[in-house]
Amino acid sequence: MRLHCDTNLWTGPRRQISGLALSILLFSFSAVTTQAENKKPSSSQDGKYFDANGDPTYNIGPDDKVDWYTYSGYLRYSAECLRCHGPDGLGSSYAPSLVDSLKSIDYDQFMATVAQGKQDLSAGQEKVMPSLGLDKNVMCYIDDIYVYLKARSDGALSRDRPASHEPKPKSAKDAEDACMGPE
Ligand code: HEC
The missing domain is CATH 1.10.760 (Cytochrome Bc1 Complex; Chain D, domain 2)
Structure with a gap:
């Protein structure tokens, strides 16, 4: 039981953080490409x-x-x-x-x-x-x-x-x- 809790504590937040980092990355990537596309003739x-x-x-x-x-x-x-x-x-x-x-x-x-x-x-x-x-x-x-x-x-x-x-x-x-x- 105790071991189970520890595992959750470690993997839970970490997974959330990397998910957040990924969405920030994807968001800024799409913002940059949209801008570049607008500027292209x-x-x-x-x-x-x-x-x-x-x-x-x-x-x-x-x-x-x-x-x-x-x-x-x-x-x-x-x-x-x-x-x-x-x-x-x-x-x-x-x-x-x-x-x-x-x-x-x-x-x-x-x-x-x-x-x-x-x-x-x-x-x-x-x-x-x-x-x-x-x-x-x-x-x-x-x-x-x-x-x-x-x-x-x-x-x-x-x-x-x-x-x-x-x-x-x-x-x-x-x-x-x-x-x-x-x-
Ligand atoms: C004798 C000075 C003068 C010259 C030369 C001049 N302008 Fe202007 N221009 C103005 C002034 C003053 C305004 C602001 C007028 C107002 O808002 O009533 C203006 C406004 C503008 C606007 C509107 C801006 C807005 O935000 O609505 C544009 C576009 C513009 N000018 C383009 C040009 C271009 C292109 C040239 C050169 C080919 C030029 N002007 C030459 C004085 C000048």
Whole structure:
């Protein structure tokens, strides 16, 4: 009888602990894989990547090499948005962090805001997101800017200029020429 109790004392809790450890392990494993799956593009065409909704997304290789559009987006963001939204999408005293914004707004909302602009009309607010829908230097590269910011927002891309990138696809050059029109 006494021996029986001792055996239970030793095996019982131990079994529980390892069960708990196992479920923690399985839980964190599934959390990590879900995250990685979300970040993986669903499809690609000529070096441009798309998510499950068909919206443009980034692709970052195991060596941190980014796709062309993410790299281009970094350059275009820096030229067109940084002066208000701060370096690397992190926000400024004037305009919000787009790294944060893209956690809650989707591609369509992003496009609509950039094209139409936005103005916070709360008391004493004079901050204005300009309407950029007619600005070719923005709109011809808006997908690039979006995928760059999405990568930043997902935590897939660190600050500063991406160290290496895929070559510029011919289709990117063609689309750029068609969008920008004659000089
Ligand atoms: C002249 C300054 C200025 C420039 C340039 C600018 N923005 Fe903004 N942007 C703002 C301000 C200010 C807001 C906040 C407006 C508000 O909330 O009413 C804003 C808001 C936004 C929002 C909405 C964020 C949210 O959480 O709803 C997006 C998206 C955005 N900007 C994208 C861009 C992109 C992309 C560029 C570059 C192509 C850009 N902006 C250039 C000032 C600017």
